[in-house]
Amino acid sequence: MSANTNFDAIVIGAGIVGASSALALTNAGLRVLVLDRGAVASGTTGAGEGNILVSDKEPGPELTLALRSRDLWFELREDVGDSFELEAKGGVVVSRGDDRQLKEFAEKQRFAGVDVRVVGDEELHELEPHLTPEVHSGILYPQDAQCQPMLAAAQFLRIVRQRGGEIRTSANVTNIFSAMGKVTGIETSVGKFSTPIVVNATGTWAGDIAKLAGTFLPIAPRKGFILVTAPMPQIINHKVYDSDYVANVASGEADLQTSTVVEGTRSGTILIGASRERIGFDGSMNIDVLRRLAAQATSLFPILRDVQLLRAYRGFRPYAPDHLPVIGEDSLISGLWHSAGHEGAGIGLAPGSARLIADQIIGAEPFMDPTPFSPGRFQAGAA
Amino acid sequence: MIQPNKSLTFTFNGESFGAIPGQTIAAALLQAGRSTLRTTRFNDEPRSIFCGIGICWDCVVTVNGVSNQRSCLIEVSDGMVVKS
Amino acid sequence: MIAIIGAGPAGLAAAVTAAKKGEKVILIDSSTRLGGQYWRHLPSNWNQKRLPYFAEAQELFDQVLSSPLITWYSNAHVWQAEKKNKIFYLYVLKNGVEEVITAKKVILATGAYDRTLPFPGWTSPGVMTPGAAQAMLKTHGVLVGKKIVIAGTGPFLLPVATGLASAGAEIVALLEANKPWRWILNVHGLLLNPSKIREGIYYLKKLRSLGISIQYGSTVTSFEAGIAKIGEKKISCDVVAVGWGFVPELSLAGILGAKLKVEKDGTVVIDVNQNQETSIQGLFAAGESTGIGGSVLAIAEGEIAAGKGNRLTRWRAQVFAKGLQRVYPVSSRWLSSLNSEVTLCRCEEVRVSDIHSAIVELGAQDGRSAKLLTRAGMGLCQGRVCGRNVSEVVASQLSREVPDQERIASASRPLAGPISLGELGDGLGKKF
Numbered sequence: 001m002s003a004n005t006n007f008d009a010i011v012i013g014a015g016i017v018g019a020s021s022a023l024a025l026t027n028a029g030l031r032v033l034v035l036d037r038g039a040v041a042s043g044t045t046g047a048g049e050g051n052i053l054v055s056d057k058e059p060g061p062e063l064t065l066a067l068r069s070r071d072l073w074f075e076l077r078e079d080v081g082d083s084f085e086l087e088a089k090g091g092v093v094v095s096r097g098d099d100r101q102l103k104e105f106a107e108k109q110r111f112a113g114v115d116v117r118v119v120g121d122e123e124l125h126e127l128e129p130h131l132t133p134e135v136h137s138g139i140l141y142p143q144d145a146q147c148q149p150m151l152a153a154a155q156f157l158r159i160v161r162q163r164g165g166e167i168r169t170s171a172n173v174t175n176i177f178s179a180m181g182k183v184t185g186i187e188t189s190v191g192k193f194s195t196p197i198v199v200n201a202t203g204t205w206a207g208d209i210a211k212l213a214g215t216f217l218p219i220a221p222r223k224g225f226i227l228v229t230a231p232m233p234q235i236i237n238h239k240v241y242d243s244d245y246v247a248n249v250a251s252g253e254a255d256l257q258t259s260t261v262v263e264g265t266r267s268g269t270i271l272i273g274a275s276r277e278r279i280g281f282d283g284s285m286n287i288d289v290l291r292r293l294a295a296q297a298t299s300l301f302p303i304l305r306d307v308q309l310l311r312a313y314r315g316f317r318p319y320a321p322d323h324l325p326v327i328g329e330d331s332l333i334s335g336l337w338h339s340a341g342h343e344g345a346g347i348g349l350a351p352g353s354a355r356l357i358a359d360q361i362i363g364a365e366p367f368m369d370p371t372p373f374s375p376g377r378f379q380a381g382a383a
Numbered sequence: 384m385i386q387p388n389k390s391l392t393f394t395f396n397g398e399s400f401g402a403i404p405g406q407t408i409a410a411a412l413l414q415a416g417r418s419t420l421r422t423t424r425f426n427d428e429p430r431s432i433f434c435g436i437g438i439c440w441d442c443v444v445t446v447n448g449v450s451n452q453r454s455c456l457i458e459v460s461d462g463m464v465v466k467s
Numbered sequence: 468m469i470a471i472i473g474a475g476p477a478g479l480a481a482a483v484t485a486a487k488k489g490e491k492v493i494l495i496d497s498s499t500r501l502g503g504q505y506w507r508h509l510p511s512n513w514n515q516k517r518l519p520y521f522a523e524a525q526e527l528f529d530q531v532l533s534s535p536l537i538t539w540y541s542n543a544h545v546w547q548a549e550k551k552n553k554i555f556y557l558y559v560l561k562n563g564v565e566e567v568i569t570a571k572k573v574i575l576a577t578g579a580y581d582r583t584l585p586f587p588g589w590t591s592p593g594v595m596t597p598g599a600a601q602a603m604l605k606t607h608g609v610l611v612g613k614k615i616v617i618a619g620t621g622p623f624l625l626p627v628a629t630g631l632a633s634a635g636a637e638i639v640a641l642l643e644a645n646k647p648w649r650w651i652l653n654v655h656g657l658l659l660n661p662s663k664i665r666e667g668i669y670y671l672k673k674l675r676s677l678g679i680s681i682q683y684g685s686t687v688t689s690f691e692a693g694i695a696k697i698g699e700k701k702i703s704c705d706v707v708a709v710g711w712g713f714v715p716e717l718s719l720a721g722i723l724g725a726k727l728k729v730e731k732d733g734t735v736v737i738d739v740n741q742n743q744e745t746s747i748q749g750l751f752a753a754g755e756s757t758g759i760g761g762s763v764l765a766i767a768e769g770e771i772a773a774g775k776g777n778r779l780t781r782w783r784a785q786v787f788a789k790g791l792q793r794v795y796p797v798s799s800r801w802l803s804s805l806n807s808e809v810t811l812c813r814c815e816e817v818r819v820s821d822i823h824s825a826i827v828e829l830g831a832q833d834g835r836s837a838k839l840l841t842r843a844g845m846g847l848c849q850g851r852v853c854g855r856n857v858s859e860v861v862a863s864q865l866s867r868e869v870p871d872q873e874r875i876a877s878a879s880r881p882l883a884g885p886i887s888l889g890e891l892g893d894g895l896g897k898k899f
Contacts (some may be wrong), residue, residue: 039836040829046839150839154829161830169832229888230451230847231424267815267842268424272888285722285881287547287558288895295892305889306449311849312881386608403607405499405510410607418592425816431592432611433813433852435599436504437497438580438716440847441813451847451885455602458499 007033007166009197009361010186012173012209014038015045016149016350017339018201019156022165023076024354025199028362032165033193035186037172040157041150044203044346047315048149049226049263049271051239052348055091055141058105059112061372062324066345067113068367069352070143076351080159084152085266091144091239092119092127094135094300102243106139115143130235130303144239146263149347176213176336183213183335197361199337204318206326206340215332218378219341221316223277225289227297230308231268239263240300241274256289260296262304269310272297274344276317283314319343324372327353329360331376337361338375393463395444402459409435409442409454420444420454421467469773470495470557470568472545472719473576475503476762477754479527480769480776481574486536488774493568494531495540495559497884500606501528503578504598505762507605540568546884548573548723550747555723558894560886565894572749574772575720575737576765579713579755584801585856588690589709590810597627597710610636612706616695618642618687619710620795625670627708632677639704641679642697644686644711645795653790659783660763688804711797714855715756721879723747729871732792733855734759735878743772760788802863811860812853814846819860826864833865834858834873849880 007030011022014036022034036042052070057063077086095102103118110116117140124138125131157167168190175187176198185194200209200217210217244259261273275289290312298304320326320341330336337360339353356373359366389401395412402411409420409432419429420442433441437456445466446452454465469485471478474496482494502508506524531537540561547558557568581596588594597617603609614637617628628641650657657664674681682697689696690707717727720737725745728738737745737752744751753768764784770776807820821841831837834857843857844850850857854877855869862869 039832041839042836151829154825154831154840157830158828167830169830227888228845230885232450233424285547285549287549291891291895294888295895298888298892305887305892307888308451308885309882309888309891310847310885311845406607406609410603410609413603413611414607414609423816428590428816429592430590430813432595432599432603433590434580434583434596435602436580438848439813439852443847449887455599456497 005191005193007031007193007195009033009199010035010193010195011199011201012036013043013201013203014040014153014157014167014169015043015201015203016041016048016153016347017203017342017353018199019153019160020350020354021199021201021339021357022160023156024351024358025361026160026163026165027079028358032160033195034157034160034165034167035171035173035188036169039169040167041153043205044315044317045149045153047224047226047313048347049261049273050085050147050149050347051345052145052147053091053141053239053345054109054114054143055093055139057109057345059108061368062345062349063109063112063114064368065349065352065356067143068355069349070145072351072355073145073147076156080155083155085148086145087147087266088142088145089238089263091141091241092124092138093141093241093243094124094131094138095243096135099137102139114141116141128237128240130301131240132300132302135300140238146239146265147347148266152347173209173212176209178213178333178335181332181334183333196335197337198335199339199357201339203340203342203346204316206318206338210330210338213330213333213336215330215336216379217326217338217340217375218321219318219326220278221281222319222343223275223279223282223314223316224273224344225275225286225293225312225314227272227290227293227312228310229270229272229304230310232270232307233268234264235303236262236264236270236301242296242300258289258292258296260300262297262300270304270307281316285312317343318346320378322377325349325353326375326378327356327373328370328375331374331379391459391461393459393461393465395465396467406459407455408444408446408457408459408463408465411459412454468493468570469572469574470555470570471574471576472496472557473503473578473754474498474501474531474539475505475576475578475754475765476524477578477765477769477772478503478574478576479531480766481576481753481773482537483527483530483534484770484773484775486534490536492537493540493570494537495543495545495557495568497542497544499542501531501539504580504602505578505765507602509606509608544884545719546882546886548719548883550723550750553749555749560884560890563890565886565890565897573751574769575750575752575756576754576769577716577719577756579715579759580851581710582712582714582797583709583852584711584797585809585811586687586689586801586804587806587809590813591690593693593705594690594707594709597623597708600631600706600708601627604630604634610634611708612704613637614639614704615706615708616640616642616687616702616704617708618644620644620797621710621712622667622791622795623710625674628679629670629673629677632679638677638679639702640682640695640697641674642682642685642687644684646683649794652793653787656787656790660787662763663787712795713755713759714851715759715878716851717756717878718880718883720745720752720756722881722883723750725750725752727875727878729874730758730792732796733869733874735874741778743768758785758788760784764788799859799863802860805860811857812841812843812846814848814853815842817841817843822857822860823864826861831861834861834869835876837861844877849882850877854878
């Protein structure tokens with residue numbers, strides 16, 4: 001640990017978004033400090049599936065971000081090494097009944113640049129031999145990918161350290177200082193640091209950090225459970241989900257919603273999701289949700305009936321009221337950048353968000369118009 | 384001690400074994416001198432029973448098509464098909 | 468109605484006591500036979516002559532089976548539980564069908580399992596716990612090997628040795644890591660429990676008659692291709708049965724939110740009051756899950772949990788049990804005997820070197836991170852075997868102590884037992 005407490009940028013949050021931001025800034029030549037009140041990936045990243053999806057996004061700014069971010073994941077593998085189980089396994093969305101809505105949605109996505117392939121009954125069951133015969137059509141999204149998010153965050157940070165950055169875990173940020181509307185530094189449980197740039201990558205807790213700085217971000221938790229099965233030889237080849245998944249991602253209902261998402265992992269376990277509830281930070285077990293997820297999964301893949309459930313865990317997705325992430329400079333305090341509120345898409349969107357922020361910080365042309373993600377859209381008195 | 388006869392038959396990886404009613408798969412195999420129950424999925428290491436009471440899950444086998452069954456707990460039934 | 472989970476000494480004693488008070492009892496147990504781990508036995512039609520201590524067990528079995536107030540729910544696995552409005556809901560799987568058992572009072576008597584420490588070669592076929600050797604012999608009449616090394620620490624090694632030897636195995640070495648002078652530290656325990664002195668003498672005499680001598684102060688340091696190393700000495704054997712005391716099974720307690728605490732030797736146990744009640748009203752615990760202490764203590768606690776027991780008997784047994792911790796400590800010497808190739812997590816094949824990388828390369832600063840990054844503890848056994856060991860290896864590499872909270876977290880898990888996705892989903896339609 002160096003004695004120099006001046007940094008070019010400080011990233012608060014050592015989850016996937018913070019780690020990606022730190023790496024992008026480090027690669028842009030900045031000396032970066034990363035802080036987390038817990039351990040690396042101890043927040044939502046540690047409860048994630050590792051989804052890197054374009055399939056579940058309707059045309060719009062988030063899809064544009066997702067497409068670029070997905071490619072950046074593979075560029076990062078070149079830079080960091082093949083050390084986080086990144087796999088372009090592809091996603092298959094199936095519809096149980098009338099598939100017209102799904103096909104219309106897919107057409108719009110194709111028009112927006114997504115690689116979309118409609119598959120019929122025979123091809124569908126060739127792609128996924130164990131899929132129930134009751135499903136007859138689907139859409140293949142070859143661009144959908146998977147990674148191990150905790151390993152990814154840890155590996156990104158390893159490279160940050162290698163390239164001159166510093167990481168402090170178990171470090172609580174207690175104050176963010178600014179003078180004349182510009183960030184000057186922070187105070188933490190492990191000391192004071194000065195910097196002109198702070199990146200708030202604290203996900204579900206981004207609102208708390210914003211408050212410390214004297215600004216505002218409306219990020220709230222959306223609880224989700226994931227089932228993990230005992231390890232098996234591979235029986236599911238892609239991420240497979242039903243079209244309800246898309247509808248639920250976009251909806252704002254507070255009540256429990258579940259949709260079916262099933263996929264295998266490198267380690268042999270099968271992950272099953274997805275549930276969404278807005279019940280604050282209530283982390284208690286909900287057996288009913290587990291049953292729903294299990295029943296949905298076995299209805300898509302009857303072979304899963306005999307597979308053992310190993311464990312179930314839950315996480316809190318951070319979301320903003322309009323379900324778009326918050327990526328950009330704070331409108332009240334310059335030098336304070338937010339990259340939070342990615343909801344269930346944080347893993348996939350992390351590198352793209354990091355690039356958006358890094359490019360703006362160093363004065364390069366961002367790869368897309370960042371305005372839709374602007375924090376200012378929630379902040380009174382914004383331009 | 385007088386042991387009852389091995390009146391049950393089951394197969395393990397295609398090979399036929401006898402078992403006394405009430406014996407677990409692992410017990411019957413061990414009695415027949417078969418120690419290794421499976422090999423691990425990453426490093427192909429041979430494993431046998433370890434805790435013997437259903438805690439460690441080292442002894443798992445596939446029973447009649449159902450995977451991850453603890454052979455130290457499951458009692459043999461006649462005609463059972465067991466695989467590593 | 469009272470629901471009792473576990474039909475070992477504590478659960479049986481609780482069931483019989485409650486029935487004597489006129490209460491209806493449902494005794495849920497995962498085995499097809501009564502007795503738990505402690506009183507393992509062959510089926511009655513095997514004509515096995517019972518050992519003298521078994522009379523007590525047999526009496527409890529008979530009482531349970533004959534009482535109209537006790538329902539024995541055998542071969543039943545409690546995978547999940549919750550408390551809603553003063554009622555406990557126990558989700559039980561029996562023969563692939565899920566049922567819910569409701570009760571206003573629950574007694575957890577889920578016992579314990581052998582504690583194990585890793586060493587080079589410990590994953591090889593032939594290496595097992597003393598409990599495994601005992602279970603095979605007592606329940607199935609099967610000898611796990613012909614030439615057996617028994618090692619580790621604790622009084623349990625003695626009956627295992629005599630049992631195996633009486634059944635015809637050659638005990639090529641009986642290694643007790645702790646030295647016998649340590650019994651000075653439990654003199655009061657012995658004085659308060661003279662039956663323990665008789666029991667000890669019984670086993671020592673039996674060992675002598677079988678020609679087995681105990682080697683104190685040593686243990687198995689590696690096992691490979693039929694050769695066990697004890698320091699520099701090599702011994703040929705086909706089985707190494709090694710155990711280091713016991714670990715309470717606490718999953719259900721954690722699921723129901725009962726407060727757990729860490730004892731001085733690092734064992735996590737359920738915190739109970741004088742009445743054996745946990746921090747959750749109506750939830751009681753008895754036996755090894757409140758602290759490792761053997762059958763006499765378990766029976767006393769079971770009776771008290773059911774509402775009528777002898778507190779003096781319990782106290783005396785507790786003194787002995789606490790004293791045993793001083794006689795048979797598990798030192799941290801095993802940490803320095805590890806090499807980087809030794810497997811720490813058997814299920815996920817995570818080695819010492821993987822944990823080391825997680826700390827040094829990936830910045831893991833605690834056990835939880837190291838486990839998340841390496842998958843240690845994420846396999847089929849959900850950390851029951853490796854949890855404590857991984858925490859202690861990480862702490863030792865970071866020159867720290869394992870925080871109590873981490874020990875408690877390792878003892879807790881979201882599922883108490885396995886359930887298939889089919890069984891789980893089928894419960895959706897049912898009105899539980």
